[in-house]
Amino acid sequence: MRAALLQIAVRPDETVTARRTRAAALVREQHAADLVILPELWTVGAFSFDAFHDHAEPLDGPTAHAMSRAAASARVWLHAGSIIERGPDGTLYNTSLVFAPDGAPQRRYRKIHRFGFDRGEAALLARGEETVTVALGDGGPTAGLATCYDLRFPEQFRALVDAGAEMFLVPAGWPAARRAHWSLLARARAVESQAYVLACGTAGTHAGVEQAGHSVVVDPWGEVVAEAGSGEETLVVDLDPALVTRTRADFPTLRDRVLGVPAPR
Template sequence: MRTSLIQFGVDQDDSVNTRRTKAASLVRAQRDADLVVLPELWTVGAFAFRDFEAAAEPAAEGPTAEAMSAAARDAGVWLHAGSVVERAADGALYNTSLVFGPDGDLVATYRKIHRFGFDRGEATLMAAGTTPVTVQAAGATLGLATCYDLRFPELFRALTDAGAALLVVPAGWPAARAGHWTLLARARAVENQCYVLACGTAGTHADVPQAGRSAVYDPWGDPVGELPDATEQVLTVDLDLDRVAAVREEFPALKDRVL
């Protein structure tokens, strides 16, 4: 499987429509990939809390879904389109990931379970998802998680138990905790013997410098590819999906679980 992680920047001087057009163009450029991944909340910025309300849109029928559906179809790729600020039918806001098939159909959504901010920011402005989500895509079972979820290993164990071989984590992770981003992504790969695709955000938005450092780690925790900084780049790597079963057979730690 060839996967491309688009380390996209959120320029607050651009309109949301400009960002959608740019993201769609970047997706269409990845025609040689099987799976393409965008970061968390790239339409608005993960720390642009004051803009969440104005940026909210329906998950399945909003303008971002429409643009990403067309881009996935044009490129002929599976697309994890990062996440959007979803406005649900009851008016609640969610941080919701969207996954599209090569035909442009929306095949999965995931509402972020762990909201960041403690008593402010996302934690107070958005409702929490409740359900782990896996989806069959590009010949593999993907487990979906978002940014702050990375700190909670129970979610990733649930995704592994549901059959995930690839754990996909779009994020708007801050540069101040960049070391944690790398450490936790590798830890989730090692403990679950899965690939981890960690797609970060480039640049700075809402005055918060981003970690970037998008990376792919194999089921042994070794890097298949890593970006060194937070500049706008695309990381493309080829994955051997058979390696998941091979590592689990070679070092069958998951069989020794007690809890």
């Protein structure tokens, strides 16, 4: 399986419409890939809180339409990063969208862990309620969906493993100030779950917050397969989904999990 992570910048001098057009063109160029991933909130910027309301859109809005057409043009599975979704009742969510190679929408995931400690995203957006997986084609690997800050919460990834996940797709708008955590947590989630982690971040700045970039692909042993730099970049990597099965058979730590460990007295 060939995956392409599109580490794009959210440029302050670029309109949302222009960036949407540019991202769609980048997706269409990835016709040699099987899977393409975009970052979190690349339409507006993960820290551009003042723009969230004005640029919120429904699940069938302009970003979904553009990404559906791009996926169909390239014939790829597309994780289109996330958008600010305006739900039917007006509630806002940080929502990821996944499209099949024919352009059909397959899954949507509303981010469960919102960053901000009662400010920013945590104050403006509602929390998602469900973990989500998607099978990438007949006989293809099962991917678990998570977004940015979710990476700090291993319980979510354990739930995804229990639901059959063999890889995790993690779009992000991770700040440069905590880039060391980004790399460490991506490797930790891979090792403890014996799964691939494909973590796609943004370049540039969001509302003055410098982004970490350094999109990364980690294999089930925790080895970094490929890593981007800090600027705009397309990271292309070939994966072996069977490595997950072999790793879990050769070193069966998941079998030894003890659930329901009693609390200390």
